[in-house]
Amino acid sequence: AQKVTQAQTEISVVEKEDVTLDCVYETRDTTYYLFWYKQPPSGELVFLIRRNSFDEQNEISGRYSWNFQKSTSSFNFTITASQVVDSAVYFCALSSGYSSASKIIFGSGTRLSIRP
Template sequence: AQKVTQAQTEISVVEKEDVTLDCVYETRDTTYYLFWYKQPPSGELVFLIRRNSFDEQNEISGRYSWNFQKSTSSFNFTITASQVVDSAVYFCALSGALYNFNKFYFGSGTKLNVKP
């Protein structure tokens, strides 16, 4: 079974604090991809990162970083020095191959509130 769990429903931080959003996944596929999307109040989900199951290197992009650990089936997302513009709902997603089509499994999302 494919499943993504984001246990944190809502997180509130004060600007400039660091915050980590947790993502735990389940899959039987040996090849799979993990994603993070950001949904600001405007509603449109925006792609942040894609990581394949063979690449466990952590990635940093500006204030964003991602920690992929296959041993714990986790793909956590850290925002360093958070800003008010980071306030959004963040979704973790898992893509597993199904014939010729990639089906996405989304977590329930974590709402991040960054207060000034």
């Protein structure tokens, strides 16, 4: 069975603090893809990152960084020096199989609030 768990339902931090959003996944497939999406208050889904199961290298994009650890089945997302505009619901997601065009299983999301 495939499953994505985001244990943190809501997080609230003060602006400029660093914050890490946790994601734990389950799959029996050896080939899979992991994603993070941002859903701002306006409601659209904004793609942030896709990582395949063979690439455990951590990635940094500006204030965003991702830590992928197969040993713990985790794909955590850190925002450094958070800003009010980062306030949104963040979804971790999993797609198993040969192609990432397979269906995506979403976690329940973490609502992040950044206070000025």
